[in-house]
Amino acid sequence: MADAVAEIERHVATSGWDGPVRVFALVATGRALDAEPGLAQQLPAPVVEVARQDPHHMTSVEQEGLPESASLEELLGGMSWPATVDGAAVVVERVVLPPEAEEAMPTDPDAALEYLMSHPDRQDVRLAVGALRTGETWCAVRTRANDEDAAVGGGPDVVPGLVAAVRATLD
Numbered sequence: 001m002a003d004a005v006a007e008i009e010r011h012v013a014t015s016g017w018d019g020p021v022r023v024f025a026l027v028a029t030g031r032a033l034d035a036e037p038g039l040a041q042q043l044p045a046p047v048v049e050v051a052r053q054d055p056h057h058m059t060s061v062e063q064e065g066l067p068e069s070a071s072l073e074e075l076l077g078g079m080s081w082p083a084t085v086d087g088a089a090v091v092v093e094r095v096v097l098p099p100e101a102e103e104a105m106p107t108d109p110d111a112a113l114e115y116l117m118s119h120p121d122r123q124d125v126r127l128a129v130g131a132l133r134t135g136e137t138w139c140a141v142r143t144r145a146n147d148e149d150a151a152v153g154g155g156p157d158v159v160p161g162l163v164a165a166v167r168a169t170l171d
Contacts (some may be wrong), residue, residue: 001130002138002154004058005089009128009140010149011060012091017124017144019093021072023079024060026087026130032059058132060089072165079169088169089130090162096123127159131167139163 008024029051033039040048043059051057069075072092081088097105101121106112116122124144131137139158142151157163 001056001058001087001132001136004060004087005128005130005138005140006152006154008060008089008091008130009126009142009152012126012128013142013147013149017093017126017147021066021075022091023063023066023075024089024091024130025063025081025085026058026060026089026132027084028055028086029057029059030055058086072162076165076169081170085170086134087130087132087136088166089128090166091126091128092162093124093126096125097121127162129159129162129166131163131170133170135167137163137167 004026012019012022029043029047033048033051043051047057047059051059066075067078069078072090076090079088095116097116097119098121101119105115126142126144128140129137130139137156138154139156139162140152140154141158142153
């Protein structure tokens with residue numbers, strides 16, 4: 001799971017920053033190869049070899065043509081997956097502030113946005129969050145300030161609210 005989410009984050013990172021929300025289906029590669037033998041010709045040979053050895057290896061399939069949504073919550077709340085999909089992942093960018101800076105944020109939405117965007121301690125982050133039907137989760141976090149693959153952090157529950165929202169798409 002961690003490898004699949006890290007691979008998704010690296011893939012999205014090749015497009016640079018300020019990108020849209022991106023959603024991916026996760027499918028057990030070995031099972032997909034058994035169901036569709038021609039897939040082996042589309043994947044790199046090392047991936048096919050690893051997938052034949054590791055039943056937990058996942059292949060991600062980006063979902064194009066996502067519906068218009070007012071928010072990430074609305075988008076994920078309207079998603080569901082067929083039983084052939086083993087998991088899902090979402091990649092989104094956010095701006096974060098340290099807790100002490102958040103306490104001083106204005107309540108007016110326009111003033112709050114201006115405060116957030118001009119704050120000297122703000123951090124742009126890319127969050128890649130995946131969940132499997134088995135319950136396994138992983139989050140990968142990249143900051144714009146440390147924009148390199150070696151500086152991507154991760155853990156199973158780094159963004160609990162987003163993990164729960166991705167999990168809910170699998171119910």
